[in-house]
Amino acid sequence: MTATYITTTIPYVNARPHIGHALELVQADVLARYYRGRGDAVRFQAGTDDNSLKNVLAAGAAGIGVREFVDRNAEAFLALGGALSLTVDDFIRTSRDPRHRPGVEAFWRACSGDLYLQRYTGLYCTGCEQFYTPAQLRDGRCPEHETEPEPVSEENWFFRLSLGNLVNRVVAMIGRYRAGRIPGPVPVPPGGEDLDAAIRQAGDLVRAALAEFDFRQATAAVWAIADEANRFVNRVRPWDLAKADPAGRLDAVLYLLARACAAAGRELTPFLPDAAARVTAQLTPGGDGRLPAPCPVFRRLARG
Numbered sequence: 001m002t003a004t005y006i007t008t009t010i011p012y013v014n015a016r017p018h019i020g021h022a023l024e025l026v027q028a029d030v031l032a033r034y035y036r037g038r039g040d041a042v043r044f045q046a047g048t049d050d051n052s053l054k055n056v057l058a059a060g061a062a063g064i065g066v067r068e069f070v071d072r073n074a075e076a077f078l079a080l081g082g083a084l085s086l087t088v089d090d091f092i093r094t095s096r097d098p099r100h101r102p103g104v105e106a107f108w109r110a111c112s113g114d115l116y117l118q119r120y121t122g123l124y125c126t127g128c129e130q131f132y133t134p135a136q137l138r139d140g141r142c143p144e145h146e147t148e149p150e151p152v153s154e155e156n157w158f159f160r161l162s163l164g165n166l167v168n169r170v171v172a173m174i175g176r177y178r179a180g181r182i183p184g185p186v187p188v189p190p191g192g193e194d195l196d197a198a199i200r201q202a203g204d205l206v207r208a209a210l211a212e213f214d215f216r217q218a219t220a221a222v223w224a225i226a227d228e229a230n231r232f233v234n235r236v237r238p239w240d241l242a243k244a245d246p247a248g249r250l251d252a253v254l255y256l257l258a259r260a261c262a263a264a265g266r267e268l269t270p271f272l273p274d275a276a277a278r279v280t281a282q283l284t285p286g287g288d289g290r291l292p293a294p295c296p297v298f299r300r301l302a303r304g
Contacts, residue, residue, distance in 0.1 A: 050095035
């Protein structure tokens with residue numbers, strides 16, 4: 001039996017529910033009913049986020065205590081289950097449910113080696129719940145709420161992503177096909193210098209882009225390998241070398257192209273893992289030492 005987990009976002013309870021909350025809950029309930037009807041074991045979970053500066057400010061504006069304010073609004077969200085005939089299996093409040101704290105503590109312990117405490121100063125928009133740089137503002141105001149962000153200085157916990165530590169660990173964990181598995185070493189053939197450079201630079205470019213969560217630049221580094229490989233093929237014309245190759249260049253040409261394919265599959269894994277796996281599979285010899293029969297990485301779309 002297939003197990004399916006469905007969860008909604010957990011809303012801040014700085015106000016009572018509105019139509020947008022009902023829309024999300026009904027959409028999630030439709031999915032839960034569909035998968036149950038298909039025979040899946042479904043867990044459909046919802047809840048509320050009781051810990052927020054928005055909640056504190058809204059309680060102050062209402063002139064009542066934070067706990068009383070949060071409890072009142074959270075109960076209104078919980079009541080949506082009956083009002084909308086939802087089939088929610090579980091509803092967890094982050095401040096009240098006794099199961100929440102142990103889960104948070106377990107996650108914190110698992111991440112503790114990658115966290116560090118540091119003071120941070122910046123311009124904070126309460127509505128967005130995020131910091132902005134001056135360049136991101138529009139005439140000094142939040143582009144979403146058109147309010148002036150508040151200068152905030154606080155001591156907080158940060159992931160070490162900016163140092164590349166976690167990025168390098170994640171990249172190392174990905175099932176990456178190493179080009180060195182192909183017998184070698186084989187010298188770079190004349191005309192292949194640019195392709196060799198693109199292959200060698202791709203890993204550093206992708207990791208640097210991932211450290212900044214810039215997926216566009218990361219994928220651009222992979223496409224650079226493919227573009228340069230196409231130019232290399234047009235320059236050296238390996239189909240001609242297969243007919244007459246007095247200098248024995250064909251092996252080196254094919255090896256470099258195989259390296260390019262392997263590098264593309266390796267670096268593409270964080271973005272298109274299924275396609276990357278198909279690339280890697282075609283470069284992995286079987287038990288008989290032979291490569292599998294070639295097949296398209298992207299299947300041709302059928303025309304209707």
